[in-house]
Each structure stands twice: as structure tokens, then as C-alpha cells.
Amino acid sequence: MKSERDVIVWHTLPHLEHESAIEMLSVNANDEDFIELLNETQQAIDAGINPVLITTGSSGSYYVRDKDGRNIGVFKPKDEEPFAEHNPKWPKYFQRFLCFCCFGRACLIPKSGFLSEAGASLVDQRFQLQIVPKTRIIRMSAPTFFYPKRLCGSEEIRSKIGSYQVFVHGYKPAIEVATDWAMDSPKCSLSEDEQRRFLYLFQKMCVLDYVIRNTDRNNDNWLIKYVPGSVLELAAIDHGLAFPVKHPETATRLRPFPFGWTFLPIARKSWDESLRKQLLELLSPLFVHRLCSDVKKLFICGGDNNRFLIENQMDVMRGQIWNLRLSLLAKESPADMVKRDLVVVTTKYRGRPQSNEWDDCFRANPPDYQGRGCC
Known part of the structure; x- marks a missing residue:
């Protein structure tokens, strides 16, 4: 069945x-x-x-x-x-x-932004982040x-x-609402509970962007809904430039497309403990296998893309999840996570993973930097 x-x-x-x-x-x-x-x-x-x-x-x-x-x-x-x-x-x-x-963008499949948008929603759902409409x-x-x-x-x-x-109704661009919050400014008007809530939501967005290797996050395409003392929610939108076939750093010398939140002071805060535990409980070889299988089905059925390129997209995404897990285990910050060495990860198993040991199921390799263009 x-x-x-x-x-x-x-x-x-x-x-x-x-x-x-x-x-x-x-x-x-x-x-x-x-x-x-x-x-x-x-x-x-x-x-x-x-x-x-x-x-x-x-x-x-x-x-x-x-x-x-x-x-x-x-x-x-x-x-x-x-x-x-x-x-x-x-x-x-x-x-x-x-x-x-x-x-x-040399690292992306042309005219597949609509697939990327739906793929981001699927990843959000599987990771139980609940920040993508x-x-x-x-x-x-x-x-x-x-x-x-x-x-x-x-x-x-x-x-x-x-x-x-x-x-989504009632949301405003983060640049209009959360500038002082993200800069960890003394002018921040949030209560201590709201600050913890904002950090939790912000780090969820960091997880999403990192896993799908979003090349287009800026302060206009993540939204905040805030009612003082009552409501604080985050919505991440515009994911049409994600799921690259290779790491952007290996495709171009001049356009690496860094994550827009990398340089915010709040990105240097360690992982929220509840989020860290939630994600580590999810992250298993079987979870990664099922996620990649679901995303591949979506990309194959929804478009006319080459299956080889889609498999390359999965290799990059597995590599991002590999680094995410290590970052969570090390209790780093999102800013530390993005400094980790890039990897592409392929599978060692056939069918489905038979072990919970990551090294038994996956093979992590450094990416190929040959053939980089200027743009």
C-alpha cells in the first residue's frame, strides 16, 4: 500500500x-x-x-x-x-x-523556480519548521x-x-519590523520571552535556507507578524532561487550568493536548545532518504528537468544536512555553521538505509571547484 x-x-x-x-x-x-x-x-x-x-x-x-x-x-x-x-x-x-x-545563476537549473518554491514548502513541512506558507x-x-x-x-x-x-495576512517585511531585533540592539523593544521566541523563529529560517541552499535571502523576503505581548510569527517567502546543482562557491568566482542573515549579530548566537533537540531527533539516514525521495518525485513529476541534474541537487542538499547535523551536535551558531567546509554527499546504500550510522549510509566528499566561471 x-x-x-x-x-x-x-x-x-x-x-x-x-x-x-x-x-x-x-x-x-x-x-x-x-x-x-x-x-x-x-x-x-x-x-x-x-x-x-x-x-x-x-x-x-x-x-x-x-x-x-x-x-x-x-x-x-x-x-x-x-x-x-x-x-x-x-x-x-x-x-x-x-x-x-x-x-x-550558473549553479541553478534555469526556469525551475516554481519547483524550488514548492520544494521549499515540502522541506519546511518535513523539518516541521512551519515558517513557509x-x-x-x-x-x-x-x-x-x-x-x-x-x-x-x-x-x-x-x-x-x-x-x-x-x-499570509498581517505580516510585514523584516526590514520594517525587526531591524533592531536582528542586530541585537539595546533598543530592542521585545520582552525576554519574545526575544527567545524571535531567536527560535530566526534560527528555523537559517535551517531552511541552509538545507535548500537559498541564494536569495534578503530583508524583504522574510516577514514578521507582531502584536506586542500577544503574537510573534515569521514567514519565509521567495524560494525560487534555491536547490542548486552545485555549491554556488564552486560555480562562480565573483558571485558566491552568501546567506543574507550571515552577518547579523543574532546569527552568532548558539542554537536554541529546544530547536537543536527537535532537529537532532528528526535527523536520521532514513529521514534524509525519505526527504530526498519526496523532493526528487516533486521535481521529476512537476517539470521536465534532467534526472542527473536533480540527483546533483540532492547531493548538495544531503551535504547541507550533513553539516547542519554536525553543527547542531557541536552546539554552534548559524554563523559558525556557514563557515564549515562545503561537502557533497552521496549514498552508499541501495534501496533504503539499513543503519542509523551516518558514515555507514553516506559518503561525504569535497566539491569540485574546477570549471568555475566569473559570473
Whole structure:
């Protein structure tokens, strides 16, 4: 019998089986809440309330609304990603022709950002971090999406594949809320309990970014919801530039893409003990095997990427998890963790791991620095 983690199918929403019906690539049999969100999306589009292009950012991303005009999701089509052919934002169009040597990122698979977004949500779920708004891969169509014009006639409105992320309400960019908190400033207005809570949430984000090797974390794409004395939550978004096929440091000499939080004073604080214990209880060879298996299935079923490149992505991710575990055991800080020697990790076993000893199951090797380019 297949377990929930084996279920990966295209799911057409019930009662909406018409030409423009939304389809979801389901990675979990228990996605009823997300299916309900997609039902609201389809009902709004049928009522003429279409997604709205987000003016900021470098790609074609859209706020999706319900029938009341309230934002409920963010859709990022594959063919409107920063370096895709139908990106409606002009700066990337000019960069393709005028600065082609720095076009894209050598360590990433082109036009797979939508997979990366969903992969980050999956990793967040498996690590029980609960900081990434639920994200799934779907197909949908809307007249407000960017479509190439035909030589004669109107635009062809067709279904687009992309990532769909739940919109979170009441959150603000960290740069507007948490600058003093992250700088460990004496001006920090948080109580002692809130400071511990913020450190706990911040280190969860560090874990996520490190495992997926996020190359695009900055103070605009992690969000804070704060009500003094009542609510303190963190949401990490924008993971389209993660899951590299090689470590960025081995792909380029001039663009290493460091983690945006590395230089914050709070990153130098040791691991929160409750988070450290929680993660060490999870991290076993079998956990890593299942995680990589789930992510590979998602990437293979959701796109047309080369399986060899996907396996390279898993080697990098295993290496990051290898270092994360060692950092947790050593009771380091996130800032210390990122200084560890880079490794890529392959498996020694066939099928599934038969031991809980990491050295019996995995082989850690230094990455290959040959062939590095300038950009």
C-alpha cells in the first residue's frame, strides 16, 4: 500500500471540470485546505475577478484574489520567471541581451523556480519548521497573465504551470519590523520571552535556507507578524532561487550568493536548545532518504528537468544536512555553521538505509571547484 508521501498526481478540482479548470500536482493526500483555496480561486476567476500582476520583483508574479477581492494567494508561472521567455518585466529582458555573461545563476537549473518554491514548502513541512506558507504546483489560466501575441488575432489564453503559495495576512517585511531585533540592539523593544521566541523563529529560517541552499535571502523576503505581548510569527517567502546543482562557491568566482542573515549579530548566537533537540531527533539516514525521495518525485513529476541534474541537487542538499547535523551536535551558531567546509554527499546504500550510522549510509566528499566561471 502506498503511503501519503507516495501520492503525487495531477488533481483536477471537483465540480470545476471545464476548459479552464485549475489542476494541482498533489504531493499529499490530505490537501483539503489547499483544494478549498483553489476552489475559491476558480470561483473568483469565473466571476471576473482575475489575478493582479505584482509590480515589484523581477518576474511575473500575481496576487490571486477571492470573490470579495481579498488576496488569498501568490501565483508564479514558470514561463514568467526572471529568466524565462515570457517575463513581463523589462529589466530582465534587457539583461538577457546586454549583460548575457551574468544572465541567470550558473549553479541553478534555469526556469525551475516554481519547483524550488514548492520544494521549499515540502522541506519546511518535513523539518516541521512551519515558517513557509503552504506552496503547491498547479496549472491555471487567466486573461491577466502575460501571453505572447499572435501575428494575427488575439492572445491565446492557455493554462500555465507554476507555484501557488498561500497569502499570509498581517505580516510585514523584516526590514520594517525587526531591524533592531536582528542586530541585537539595546533598543530592542521585545520582552525576554519574545526575544527567545524571535531567536527560535530566526534560527528555523537559517535551517531552511541552509538545507535548500537559498541564494536569495534578503530583508524583504522574510516577514514578521507582531502584536506586542500577544503574537510573534515569521514567514519565509521567495524560494525560487534555491536547490542548486552545485555549491554556488564552486560555480562562480565573483558571485558566491552568501546567506543574507550571515552577518547579523543574532546569527552568532548558539542554537536554541529546544530547536537543536527537535532537529537532532528528526535527523536520521532514513529521514534524509525519505526527504530526498519526496523532493526528487516533486521535481521529476512537476517539470521536465534532467534526472542527473536533480540527483546533483540532492547531493548538495544531503551535504547541507550533513553539516547542519554536525553543527547542531557541536552546539554552534548559524554563523559558525556557514563557515564549515562545503561537502557533497552521496549514498552508499541501495534501496533504503539499513543503519542509523551516518558514515555507514553516506559518503561525504569535497566539491569540485574546477570549471568555475566569473559570473
